Amino acid sequence: MPKAPNPSRGTKLTMPHEPVVHFQRVSLVYTNLVRALEDVEFEVHEGEFCFLVGPTGCGKSSLLRCIYLSERPSKGRIRVLGRDITHLPPTKVPHLRRKVGVVFQDFQLLEHKTVAENVAFSLQVIGAPVEDIRRKVPLALRMVGLEEKINMRPGELSGGEQQRVAIARAIINAPPIILCDEPTGNLDPDTSREIVRLLTLINQRGTTVLMATHDAQIVNTFRRRVVYIESGRILWDRDQGEYKIDDEKLRLLS
Amino acid sequence: MRSFGFFLEETFEGIRRHSTSSLVTFLQVFISLFFLGVCLLFIIIINNFVGTFLNNLQMGAFLSDELTQQQAVELMDVVKKLPGVRDVTYVSKEEAFAIMKQRTTIDITDLVQENPLPASLKITVASPRAAQELAGQVALLEGVEDVSYGEAQLQTILPIFYGLQITSFYLAVVLTVASLLTIINTIRLAILARAKEISIMQLVGATPGFIRLPFLIEGFIYGFSGAALALAFLAIGYSLLLNYVEAHYIFNPWIVDYDLMMGNLAIMLFVLGILIGVIGSLIAVDKNLKKEPYHPTLASEGATAFATEGLT
Numbered sequence: 001m002p003k004a005p006n007p008s009r010g011t012k013l014t015m016p017h018e019p020v021v022h023f024q025r026v027s028l029v030y031t032n033l034v035r036a037l038e039d040v041e042f043e044v045h046e047g048e049f050c051f052l053v054g055p056t057g058c059g060k061s062s063l064l065r066c067i068y069l070s071e072r073p074s075k076g077r078i079r080v081l082g083r084d085i086t087h088l089p090p091t092k093v094p095h096l097r098r099k100v101g102v103v104f105q106d107f108q109l110l111e112h113k114t115v116a117e118n119v120a121f122s123l124q125v126i127g128a129p130v131e132d133i134r135r136k137v138p139l140a141l142r143m144v145g146l147e148e149k150i151n152m153r154p155g156e157l158s159g160g161e162q163q164r165v166a167i168a169r170a171i172i173n174a175p176p177i178i179l180c181d182e183p184t185g186n187l188d189p190d191t192s193r194e195i196v197r198l199l200t201l202i203n204q205r206g207t208t209v210l211m212a213t214h215d216a217q218i219v220n221t222f223r224r225r226v227v228y229i230e231s232g233r234i235l236w237d238r239d240q241g242e243y244k245i246d247d248e249k250l251r252l253l254s
Numbered sequence: 255m256r257s258f259g260f261f262l263e264e265t266f267e268g269i270r271r272h273s274t275s276s277l278v279t280f281l282q283v284f285i286s287l288f289f290l291g292v293c294l295l296f297i298i299i300i301n302n303f304v305g306t307f308l309n310n311l312q313m314g315a316f317l318s319d320e321l322t323q324q325q326a327v328e329l330m331d332v333v334k335k336l337p338g339v340r341d342v343t344y345v346s347k348e349e350a351f352a353i354m355k356q357r358t359t360i361d362i363t364d365l366v367q368e369n370p371l372p373a374s375l376k377i378t379v380a381s382p383r384a385a386q387e388l389a390g391q392v393a394l395l396e397g398v399e400d401v402s403y404g405e406a407q408l409q410t411i412l413p414i415f416y417g418l419q420i421t422s423f424y425l426a427v428v429l430t431v432a433s434l435l436t437i438i439n440t441i442r443l444a445i446l447a448r449a450k451e452i453s454i455m456q457l458v459g460a461t462p463g464f465i466r467l468p469f470l471i472e473g474f475i476y477g478f479s480g481a482a483l484a485l486a487f488l489a490i491g492y493s494l495l496l497n498y499v500e501a502h503y504i505f506n507p508w509i510v511d512y513d514l515m516m517g518n519l520a521i522m523l524f525v526l527g528i529l530i531g532v533i534g535s536l537i538a539v540d541k542n543l544k545k546e547p548y549h550p551t552l553a554s555e556g557a558t559a560f561a562t563e564g565l566t
Binding site for chain 2: 102112122169
């Protein structure tokens with residue numbers, strides 16, 4: 001539910017009750033004419049934890065990509081953190097991305113860097129001061145429970161641990177929003193639950209979390225808001241929703 | 255800049271980690287610049303030779319024996335004022351005879367009782383193109399008996415020299431472009447190996463300027479070190495050539511002073527090398543920057559969509 005806006009984020013950002021992510025009749029058609037999103041109307045409020053579910057290729061990833069502007073909608077408007085980003089000039093895109101953390105199925109870590117270096121990298125490349133980096137990296141790694149493995153390389157870690165590194169990297173700038181695209185796709189069920197538990201912890205500290213997944217077990221264990229997408233359309237949107245694979249089949253029959 | 259140290263570290267780390275591809279790139283830059291340098295060296299020699307020849311073209315105006323020294327000096331002043339004349343010197347009968355004696359190995363004093371050579375004005379012509387007109391004007395002056403500037407030879411040699419100059423200029427342009435393309439391509443391949451780093455930098459909100467920086471430094475390093483090594487090889491090669499020429503030929507009008515040659519080559523190779531390295535890496539990074547980060551290819555997106563449809 002909406003909370004009072006954090007004054008440190010500046011006046012341009014979320015006004016009370018304004019959604020942090022707001023899709024207004026968004027359509028996305030790829031150049032090869034694949035319709036990834038059709039007429040999507042969708043709001044996420046500050047502090048929410050929201051699952052995006054649906055079969056592979058339904059448009060979940062495309063929707064997330066529109067939020068960090070890896071993709072521009074063909075139609076409609078998108079507001080993120082109180083700002084219309086539909087036609088955000090390319091020079092401003094990096095600044096948007098600093099406020100939106102992203103986590104992927106394949107972790108996207110640099111193999112030649114240690115855990116600490118991987119996390120520090122995201123601060124270094126935006127020109128953060130050294131003192132900031134020294135202070136924030138251990139904090140982020142403690143948050144994800146990897147303070148004892150800071151000098152290991154991704155290759156020496158389990159899949160779950162690698163995903164924790166990626167999450168630490170995503171939260172280090174204290175972004176108001178975190179987008180997770182199938183973050184448990186490469187992990188076993190137990191590890192998956194731990195990762196999502198970590199995401200709910202981060203969410204409890206006020207960060208809005210949007211997670212695309214097709215893992216019904218995860219969705220049903222955590223009981224959060226669920227948005228079901230199929231063929232680029234939002235078919236239903238429920239608080240504390242459940243996701244049954246049967247839902248898809250029933251819908252297809254009717 | 256507080257993060258410059260970080261980028262420098264990143265650059266060297268990148269070069270070290272991709273040591274094979276970095277070495278290949280460096281050698282490629284070096285070889286391209288070396289061959290460019292060899293061609294530039296010959297171009298400089300040709301230009302120097304042609305330039306020296308054209309700037310020192312001399313004309314002899316032979317004076318009548320009746321002219322007194324005083325009249326000859328007055329005539330010299332008149333000639334000096336003609337357009338296209340750079341310099342005029344007076345060569346007396348005696349001086350002409352002395353020069354002649356110097357150039358012949360046998361003693362000609364025994365053969366000739368009287369000095370047969372006329373006094374002359376040695377005219378240095380500003381431009382060989384104006385030589386013919388100038389010769390006509392000088393020939394009309396009173397006291398001048400004949401004008402000679404090797405017109406027949408000049409007619410043959412001049413087009414060749416101009417042709418050489420133009421050809422060598424275009425050759426330099428073509429070679430520069432060719433090495434530019436080679437180097438850009440090599441650096442592009444080297445950067446392709448780091449597409450993931452670029453993608454992550456984009457995702458965490460690094461500005462394009464920050465993303466370009468380590469690659470610019472890398473391009474600079476390739477250009478600078480390639481030029482330095484090429485120059486070292488060229489310096490050794492040219493000093494060997496000079497030694498050889500000095501040992502075997504007494505007269506070598508085409509040779510260019512070592513320091514002058516190396517100075518010219520150093521400026522050209524360093525400027526070209528660094529420019530090519532930096533531009534090459536800029537082009538290569540920007541090609542990667544145009545891609546959206548973590549974007550699956552559209553083909554696979556279409557394929558999964560299709561596969562799902564097929565399943566349902």
